Amino acid sequence: MTCELSPAPGGPAAPRTAALRxxxxxxxxxxxxxxxxxxxLRLLLKRDDLIHPELPGNKWRKLEPNLRAADPARHTLLTFGxxxxxxxxATAAAGRLLGFATVGVVRGEELADxxxxxxxxRCAADGMRLRFVDRATYRRKNEPEVLAELTRTAGAxxxxxxxxxxxxxxAAVHGCTELGRELRGVADVVGVACGTGGTLAGLAAGLGQGQRTIGFPVLKGGFLGAEIERLQREAFGERRGAWELDERFHCGGYARTGPELDAFAEDFAARHGLAPERVYVAKMLYGLTTLALEGAFAPGTTVAAVVTG
Structure with missing residues (x-):
């Protein structure tokens, strides 16, 4: 199996992606x-989770531009998580909807047993082949020789x-700039949860003058700022927009919670009839609420929280 990287922005359009509706x-x-x-303060929810029932929020915004240059007749989609x-x-669902074969490289060889x-x-039900790899290999997944071996043994x-x-x-960063454009003139501060940083990179670039973005990383490590800058420079040639990160609300790492976050999420659901998803959304809402209580926003500020899924 040969390997083709996903496209740079501005590649050939594929009308079939309109099937994602x-x-x-x-x-x-x-x-x-x-x-x-x-x-x-005013609190708004930007309900990106309602974009698509199977590719909610930033997943649709990031995947759609990546799939424009792909062809289900000759390409197998390979991705990681x-x-x-x-x-x-979301990739498995897109594959089913658009007719792509899909392979998911999953971090953690022990999970195979x-x-x-x-x-x-759900991935398997949508036809995705799962390839489990040890964590050391996963960390090296972007190295050419490791990627070549993964694609060779992907089984499609x-x-x-x-x-x-x-x-x-x-391409994904450019896709997420539209999220920022949709919020121009709507809010002064926009909060978003961050995993790999692509959504914030595009969101911040799409906002207007005087607006700013606060990202809440869901992984610990302090590496995300440099990655967002790299993504923006790759997409635009420079850093764009006013953005910052608050690293206090990851609760110890990806998919980890704690008593304070659980209590906050349960209270939020009781107040508003909306149970926030715990991996991303609850951490972002907890962060914005904490900042509000700390007096981080001036009276009269409108705060928008992006609900990504």
Whole structure:
């Protein structure tokens, strides 16, 4: 199997991606939350989770531009993720909807001997072949020789079309600029959860003058700022937009929670009738609420929270 990297922005369009039928722009809803209101703040939810039932939010925005240059008649989509990866699920769903064969390289060789969790079961049900690799190999997945071996042993025919982990590359960043454009003039501050950084990179670039973005990493490590800058320079040639990261709310790492986050999510659901997804959305909402309580936003500020899934 030969390997072809996903495209740079501006590649050939493929009308077949219209079969994904997104709901755009995604709706904005105002929430009456007394923790914000008593400080003179408005809280909005940008419901990107409603774009598509199987490719919600940033997953649709990042995958669609990556798939424009792919051809289901000759390409197998190969991508990467952990055992609970929303990106793997979205890629598998896109493959089923658009007629692509798909391969998911999953971090954690030990998982191969266990029953599939609900997330990976959904991937398999959508036709994705799962290739489990040890964590050391996974960390080296972007090295040419490792990538060549992964594609050779992926177990699917045709050319391999590689979509990066989380779907984040220059094409995806350009896709996410539309999210920022949809929020121009709507909010002063926009909060978003960050995994691989592609959504924030595009969102910040798409916002208007005087608006800023706060990203809440869901992984620990402090590496994400440099990665977002790299993605923006790859996409635009420079850093774009006013953005910052608050690293306090990852709860110890990806897919990890804790008593404080659990209590916050349960309270948020009781207040608003919306149970926030715990891996990404709850951490972002917890971060924005904490900042509001700390007095980080001036009275009169409108805060928008991007609900990605």
């Amino acid at each position: 997104p709901r755009l722009p995604s709706p904005v809803a105002e929430l009456r939350d007394e923790r914000f209101a008593r400080r003179g 952990g055992a609970y990866s929303n990106h793997l699920r 266990r029953p599939l969790n609900a997330s990976l079961s 025919g045709g050319e391999c079309f590689v979509v990066p982990e989380g779907g984040s590359n220059a």
